[in-house]
Amino acid sequence: MIEELLTLNEVIVTATRTVRQLSSLPLPAQIISKKDISRSNSIRLSDILNEQTGLITVPDFGSSEGVQLQGLDSQYTLILIDGVPLVGRSAGTLDINRITVGNIKQIEIVKGASSSLYGSDALGGVINIITETPKNGFKGNLNYRLGTFNTNDISTAINFKKNDIGVIAFLNKYSSDGYDLIENDNLNTVEPFANYTMNTKVTYDFSDDTDLFVSGRYYTQNQDYISSEDLKGESVINEWNTHLKLSHEYNGKWNSYFEFYATRYKADEYLDTNDGTRFSDNFFNQLMVRPEIRAMYNPNDENSFIGGIGFNRETLDRTDFTTDPEFNSFYTYFQYDGNPTEKTNIILGVRFETHNIYKSQFSPKAALRYELNDKIALKGSVGYGFKAPDFRQLYFDFTNATVGYTVLGYNAVANAISQLEAQGQIANIIVPISEFEGELNPENSVSINIGADYKLSSTLNLNVNVFRNKIKGLIDTRIIANKTNGQNIFSYYNVNKAYTQGLEFNYTWMSSEQLKISGGYQLLFAKDKEAERAFKNEEVFARKNPSSPSFQLEKGDYFGLYNRSRHMLNLKVFYAIPKWGLDTNIRATYRSKYGLQDSNGNGYLDVYDIFVDGYTIIDFAINKTLYKNYQMSFGIDNLLDFTDAQNISNIPGRIIYGKLNIQF
Template sequence: MILNKKYFYIYFSLFFVSYSFSQETHVITKDSTKTEHLDDIIVTATRTIRQLSSLPLPAQIISKEDIKQSNTIRLNDILNEQTGLITVPDFGGGEGIQLQGLDSQYTLILIDGVPLIGRSAGTLDLGRITVGNIKQIEIVKGASSSLYGSDALGGVINIITETIKKGFKGHVNYRLGSFGNHDLSSTIHYKKQKLGMSAFFNRYSSDGYDLNKSDDLKTVDPFGNYTLNAKITYDFSGATKLFISNKYYNQNQDYVASSELKGESDINEWNTHLKLSHTYNKKWRSYFEFYTTQYKAKDYLDNEDGTRFSDSYYNQLLIRPEIRATYNPNDKNAFIGGLGFNHESLNRTYFSLKPVFNSPYLYLQYDGTPTKRLNIILGARFDNHNKYKSQLSPKAAIRYKLNDKLSLKSSIGYGFKAPDFRQLYFDFSNTTVGYTVLGYNTVTTAIPVLQSQGQIANMTIPISDFEGTLNPENSIGINLGIDYNLSSRLKFGLNFFRNKINDLIDTRVIANKTNGQNVFSYYNVNKVYTQGLEFNTAWRPTNRFKISGGYQLLFAKDTDAEKAFENGNVFARERPNTPTFQLKKQDYFGLYNRSRHMANLKVFYKIPKWHLDTNIRGTYRSEYGMLDTNGNTYLDKYDDFVNGYSIIDFAINKTFYKNYGLGFGIDNLLNFTDTQNISNIAGRIIYGKLNIHF
């Protein structure tokens, strides 16, 4: 019944679009004036201004227009609609991004080119980022450590906020939706002569929602947060310019663990970003950048009688100065180089000390166009570190234009992910269950203490194995792409990718405790890969109508698991109490929480004489496995899978008197929910929106 309903909506939508388009072509056989479709500009891929269409790297841009028309309010919502991207919830309730099958911890998230922090469990929650002041979102896929260092093993997502506009301008937006969702944002711009200022405010709150009515707990507890962002620009001259940005974020949320344990969680985040640029001549330009940010989170639980049951806290600080320069000897060649220093510290519950990471780095990149058809990018970055082995991250990319319609591009890069504070310094013992988790660097001091207390029955891994260092995870990422532009209005793109990760950090049992539980720690062991293809297309037959779509085919597997299946060492049973049988290599599905197929389709339509625009957007995710259900520790085709699903969103907007707008929409039109496996999809959301510009 659900599938029939789903197809009905899809067929209806396509019929509506086809009918509208046919009606338009009958009235207007040809646009009276052709609109120039200028190439989108991207800066993230090379840290210089580049045309997206000429880039030899797999990248895409989400424009402000698309964000505005879709009525999206949070970053995770808009990223879910992009090819090869899916947000997945973690155990703490946050949503991280999965890119080309790689976990969220391998994708670097930037705002205006500087990183966000606060990965308390490896995941950076994208739901805390509003899109109210976003100019565009730039996504670069593939290893990008050659420019951005650690955390860019799989790619980079850079949120570019609005630039300050001349004169005095601003807008106010308010959206009211299901589940008590309220989103209010306002921006004010002022720029005259040399001085520019802007201020942005956002307030977002929700009553939360409950997918499981059988208990007293909510899937997401009520919360409220606000974001403040102030910017100042000052042009000392045409050659020297100053940029200062300050951002503050706060969230307070109910924290209910059971009917007896209730409390609150609180997040405070701030950052300051200063950039001074100077142009010496047509060839040389330099930048000095200083960035500092702090992320603090704390929560507590109280018993029914008001006594404190638990407290936890997380306090991370990052300070980063950087100097970089660009050199353009001529129109065909460009160089960019930089030198910087990261100082990072973390103070949190279950740490025996306050660790500090210091890592100076330098990078250099060449971007050349030897001929009109050929573009080459070569770059490398060196990261030194006080706690792990230094890393050299090279990258090469090439694009060759066969003709005016067809181009080939290829890139290969090395990416790395440094061990995080938790993997090195965690010292946690669960008082209820009785197990212990130790960071790699904590084992040699914590185990003797547990032994002296009589808690260790035997060691399964000798302590001597922890006298070295935990290596960074590293990857070789390869992308091969084809761009085919049939015309300025119809474009196709195909990209083949493979990411091979070595020294994957995993957990293992290092000791058995006398209470029957275990001691766990981290180690380098697995080798995994993700590979597949991505297909994207965009068609704009008229200036009123745009349709785009994408598809990803993904294979994500553990090479050790593949060998175990190939050697006949893995067994399963189809049902409980039935005999086990040997599995074959083709029975191995792959890594958990990865779908073999993902697709999206988006249709945008404008009616200028009515000052109205509307769109319908759909995404599909095929089945995936969350855990091993037949006891062989691997995900095979005989395990239980989460069924595939589709999400369809609809929006319509109308402008009145140029400066006023009303919007209406339905997210998750088919009201899809999965009460057992998917906690970040609440159900159907109906909303209305008001926009005022001045």
């Protein structure tokens, strides 16, 4: 029975775009079940992802919260809802706090380059949020959670399915008074906000062989926007997604489907002075449309083939852009999934993508799993991933009105520099304009994962994974000219080579149906190859303080990339007493020290810089079921009341909450 509990419903679709049992997969992947999400009482996606091995959510300068995976920045992880991507990366980060967990069926995480199936942005991996689909009968639920900072989360879902038609509708409102970690600056760390999410799915079975799936999602948020004591305004976000899929099974071996997906992300914000004068207006309006046709062929139980073709069209209208850009790309992909022997599974995949702006990309991937015996299986994968230059890196034309510096997209440099020269604003050109006549190339990575699954007993499962992501063509910024006002002009270029490598270890122990203990650990080294060379050649110096003499640094003094922790751990204990209708859990995460900036002025993160201290977050929850259909919950997030006002804006301190769930 316990063994069945460990494997029940553990099927994953993200890794291969087909239904696969998680335990037999040759790729590093994991599933977060609806049961674990529900028992933890989490309300936003970031709450869940922070508790997973090798994942940490990191806020950017605009307070958007993205997820770092295997040491790779959030811009290299593709976020999907029901297999299709979200847009709206205004500064490279897709804010996962706009995703509620109230209607999530499960979350699937695939680590390692996945561009062979998903194209750009999947350089580091994929996180797929799978929402609920209609089930037979009529049912519904109502959830309400009230917590610290007057944080309110209320949601309801209604499900109906009879015969050939099914409908599920979900509505969520999430609001908060915000919080302030620094009391004397007259600004809040997070301003008051309110957002709404509406999601509807409709399924219709035309026959036993043909079915239709249609879904729509709408998200809107309104938040105070305060830049200083004298500048106040408002930020409004509106996002919609529509998704249609028509599937048909021709026979026991062939099936296919047509998919159409469209999404728009729109953000508007303004600032006014105290006398009501408009100081600034900013807007961001991105549209993506994608049709795709996919076919699957299963000649027998041991082999399967999948292939597809599709077209992406993206447009963006944004403040401080030189033009209204448009991306058009055509892609095709193919994958083989086979079992040449009873103990061996092989996956071979490839994707080819053309684009109207950057060079065509060819993305292969291979994975192998071999069962040594009933307890131990070895697995490994290697894949190529790429991250296309985004609209901002190509077309940005921004000048800071207060300080006076300028940031130019790669394709905007030639015209913008000519205009600034004509206006007499250029003092010196550092990088010749001729260097911007070519293309800004996509970033690319070769990802290697090697691991093992060990079923120690029917109650204890272990797995270990060693990974290395070797990244080339990193897009970075550099000074290309000096202005007559003493400020600089920046632009983007391909230069750096970097890597992230380390080890991940996970375990799950279920000693009984009542007790489940799981946890994990990640060891991470993330470094810039050019920085390693400079330290090795003894070209880097530092000062312990501004008045002390400089001294030469050694190879071992280089710490690595910014905002990466060497060690991360998590531990989760779930305990249930079914006869009392009671379950409780305690969940802990630890992140070791990391550096946010170069404090001694040599341009690198070394051991003599100032680091953010390591910290531990402990969450506790208890749930009591009453009369089958009612559940009351109480919990404390961040039990130790950890805060770091100067460096960590997304941890507000201790949060105490109560929750009520009603099933009907």
